[in-house]
Amino acid sequence: MAGIVCDLSAACQHVTDGATLALGGMTLYRRPVAFVAALLASPHPPRDLTLLNFTAGFESDLLVGAGCVATVRSVYFGLESFGLAPMFTRLATSGAVRVMDETEASLVYGLRAQMAGVGFMPSTAWQGTDLLRLRPDVQTVTDPYTGETLTAFPAISIDVAVLHGLEADEEGNVKLNQNLGIDLELVYTAQTVICTVERIVPRLQKSADAVIVPAPGVDFIALAPRGASPSSCHPLYAVDGEAIMRYVDACQAGRFDDYLREFLAGDV
Amino acid sequence: MITFTPDEMICVCIARQVVNGEVLAQGINTPLVMAGYILAKLTHAPDVRFASAIGQGIAQDWSPLRVTRVESGWLDKALMHVGFATATADLLPKYQPKEFFRPAQVDAAGNFNNIALRRPAMRLPGTGGIPDVTTYSSHVYLYVPRHSRAIFTPQIDYISGLGHFAGRQRGRGPNYCVTDLGQFDWHDGQMRLLSYHAGVSAAHIQRKTGFALQVAPDVGQTPPPTADELRLLREVIDPLGVRRLETLGGARRKALLRQIIQQERDMDGDV
Numbered sequence: 001m002a003g004i005v006c007d008l009s010a011a012c013q014h015v016t017d018g019a020t021l022a023l024g025g026m027t028l029y030r031r032p033v034a035f036v037a038a039l040l041a042s043p044h045p046p047r048d049l050t051l052l053n054f055t056a057g058f059e060s061d062l063l064v065g066a067g068c069v070a071t072v073r074s075v076y077f078g079l080e081s082f083g084l085a086p087m088f089t090r091l092a093t094s095g096a097v098r099v100m101d102e103t104e105a106s107l108v109y110g111l112r113a114q115m116a117g118v119g120f121m122p123s124t125a126w127q128g129t130d131l132l133r134l135r136p137d138v139q140t141v142t143d144p145y146t147g148e149t150l151t152a153f154p155a156i157s158i159d160v161a162v163l164h165g166l167e168a169d170e171e172g173n174v175k176l177n178q179n180l181g182i183d184l185e186l187v188y189t190a191q192t193v194i195c196t197v198e199r200i201v202p203r204l205q206k207s208a209d210a211v212i213v214p215a216p217g218v219d220f221i222a223l224a225p226r227g228a229s230p231s232s233c234h235p236l237y238a239v240d241g242e243a244i245m246r247y248v249d250a251c252q253a254g255r256f257d258d259y260l261r262e263f264l265a266g267d268v
Numbered sequence: 269m270i271t272f273t274p275d276e277m278i279c280v281c282i283a284r285q286v287v288n289g290e291v292l293a294q295g296i297n298t299p300l301v302m303a304g305y306i307l308a309k310l311t312h313a314p315d316v317r318f319a320s321a322i323g324q325g326i327a328q329d330w331s332p333l334r335v336t337r338v339e340s341g342w343l344d345k346a347l348m349h350v351g352f353a354t355a356t357a358d359l360l361p362k363y364q365p366k367e368f369f370r371p372a373q374v375d376a377a378g379n380f381n382n383i384a385l386r387r388p389a390m391r392l393p394g395t396g397g398i399p400d401v402t403t404y405s406s407h408v409y410l411y412v413p414r415h416s417r418a419i420f421t422p423q424i425d426y427i428s429g430l431g432h433f434a435g436r437q438r439g440r441g442p443n444y445c446v447t448d449l450g451q452f453d454w455h456d457g458q459m460r461l462l463s464y465h466a467g468v469s470a471a472h473i474q475r476k477t478g479f480a481l482q483v484a485p486d487v488g489q490t491p492p493p494t495a496d497e498l499r500l501l502r503e504v505i506d507p508l509g510v511r512r513l514e515t516l517g518g519a520r521r522k523a524l525l526r527q528i529i530q531q532e533r534d535m536d537g538d539v
Contacts, residue, residue, distance in 0.1 A: 108352070178325075238340065
């Protein structure tokens with residue numbers, strides 16, 4: 001399909017100031033790191049983003065540390081065994097970045113409401129906890145059949161979703177692995193879907209260990225070999241633990257800006 | 269005499285809570301729990317199944333603990349992969365797995381916090397599905413690798429995990445908690461000491477807890493790990509020592525992490 005395959009810098013132009021940006025994959029698995037790097041290397045990186053991830057990791061900490069993010073919406077923001085996400089922890093604690101508390105239910109039911117074309121989805125989640133106090137924008141409803149008070153999770157709209165896949169073909173089909181996170185829901189709901197891939201082949205072959213997003217589910221495809229590293233792209237490469245430890249060490253030494261400059265120059 | 273470390277005592281206590289045939293939810297980065305589940309499968313509970321956050325599916329088989337190679341261990345084991353949205357909304361309510369959560373703060377009624385701390389102020393990584401699952405599940409368990417008054421506190425800063433209280437419509441508060449000092453349950457909605465680990469006294473546990481603990485009438489010493497349990501943990505389930513990442517801190521933890529990463533990279537056959 002003509003015009004789907006583009007280069008990374010062209011794909012980045014779809015992320016504008018104030019947009020809600022969703023990044024695919026899971027914590028340290030199949031994250032669109034090369035896309036984030038290209039965004040940060042562009043002449044005018046976007047500002048005031050709302051960053052929405054099911055779980056957020058290294059790639060999101062770069063965006064937060066670089067000052068591109070005003071609001072974070074995620075059920076977990078950290079580096080798993082490698083500890084806290086240093087820039088998120090610092091800037092969310094100081095209040096420089098606003099956190100909209102989310103849980104698995106609020107993101108999942110919010111996306112399901114969006115898919116269904118309704119304003120909310122009801123759930124028992126959050127009832128009795130402090131989450132309703134932390135999120136005064138989330139209302140409750142009365143079940144019309146039982147009278148029970150339920151949480152009305154509002155529909156979530158996403159401007160741009162960026163995934164990282166194993167392969168794409170020129171028709172616009174994209175292959176993901178089975179550590180899916182909420183990638184399919186992002187495809188179903190985002191206004192614009194961008195996918196970076198390890199390689200582009202003439203025609204994708206179906207395989208039992210992969211999930212294919214058929215065209216025209218994805219709007220733009222950009223080639224980015226090793227584009228998830230230091231997160232993994234199973235089965236092609238694993239998490240680069242040493243690289244993530246170097247990042248944590250740099251941040252703990254107060255050297256985020258130096259790290260980012262070197263990372264964007266390809267030196268770390 | 270058998271010697272063992274706190275991480276091993278915790279893993280063994282977690283294993284002993286597992287009932288054969290159960291579905292066990294594995295969070296991300298909870299190696300003490302994963303090691304305990306696998307130990308149960310290799311001893312008294314061969315028919316358990318794992319609801320794995322990696323790959324978001326259900327698996328019957330298991331894989332030794334890893335840090336950077338966790339996907340190559342678990343992704344091909346799952347019988348189905350559904351993605352996280354379906355796992356959360358559809359799969360977990362059906363399979364009702366047992367799950368061990370690691371709280372940052374716990375009060376006497378078993379309410380717990382993973383959102384943020386007020387003094388000193390610190391934003392925590394997030395609550396995952398805790399405010400969702402704890403409103404309906406009857407299978408909530410807790411573990412605390414380093415027992416302290418900062419964690420077991422009379423007034424937690426935020427309630428993200430719902431404990432024992434009369435107003436809840438479904439499910440119940442935590443059934444059980446294991447720490448590096450002892451084992452606990454909740455009796456009449458109040459946290460209660462069931463047993464103290466070898467080398468620890470009940471008085472010491474009370475001093476390390478910020479509220480008054482109930483004490484079970486038959487309180488005594490936790491049965492220590494057996495030689496076979498320790499062999500399975502050390503040689504079969506977790507030869508790299510990933511479980512110890514939850515009990516160590518500071519420079520010792522970082523050194524262990526570097527060592528594990530290096531060993532995983534040197535392994536043949538891995539990606």
